[in-house]
Amino acid sequence: xTELQFDISDSAAKRIAHLLSDEPAGSVLRVSVLGGGxxxxxxxxxxxxTPPASDDRLFEKSGAKVVVDEVSLGMLGGSQIDFVETLGxxxxxxxxxxAKASCG
Numbered sequence: 001x002t003e004l005q006f007d008i009s010d011s012a013a014k015r016i017a018h019l020l021s022d023e024p025a026g027s028v029l030r031v032s033v034l035g036g037g038x039x040x041x042x043x044x045x046x047x048x049x050t051p052p053a054s055d056d057r058l059f060e061k062s063g064a065k066v067v068v069d070e071v072s073l074g075m076l077g078g079s080q081i082d083f084v085e086t087l088g089x090x091x092x093x094x095x096x097x098x099a100k101a102s103c104g
Contacts, residue, residue, distance in 0.1 A: 004057075004073050004074070004076075004077030004078070005077065005078060006031075006057070006059050006066065006068055006073065006076055006077070006078075006079055006080075006081070007059075007079070007080040007081070008059060008060075008061040008064055008066055008080070008081055009080055009081065009082040009083065010061075010062070011082060011083040011084070011085075012064065012080075012081045012082050012083040012092060013061040013062040013063070013064040014062065014064075014083070015064075015083040015092075016029050016064035016065075016066065016083075017062060017063035017064045019047070020047070020063070020064070020065065023047045023049065024049040025049075026049055026051075027047050027048060027049040027065075028047070028048055028052070028058070028065040028066060028067045029045060029046075029047060029048075029064070029065065029066045029067070030044075030045070030046050030047070030048040030066075030067045030068075030069075031043065031044070031045055031066055031067070031068050031072065031076070031081060031094070032044045032068070032069055032072040033071075033072040033075045033076060041075065043094050045092055048067065052067050053069065055069055055070040055071075056068070056069050056070070057069075057070070057073055066081065075096075075098060076094070076096060076098075077098070078096075078097050078098065079094050079095060079096040079097065079098070080094070080095045081093070081094055081095075082094075082095060
């Protein structure tokens, strides 16, 4: 069985590290998949200072720490979190090769 991976882009790592600098010591960005949204699932992002659970996986890059629980990782395996800035907005974006549909 291959181990599921979750990639952090350079721009996401920079933004996450910056945001974590304002959070309590030991905080991580928790990424999870929840039911709901227009395609049946939605991505949820939150800063979390509690110790990771036994089924959490920690991914790190350039000072950015991202935790994904085992169930969510099953749906996010092979994905990348990116931070995208456009003229009108800035947001984290999940590039998920497993996604069959997305919202417009």
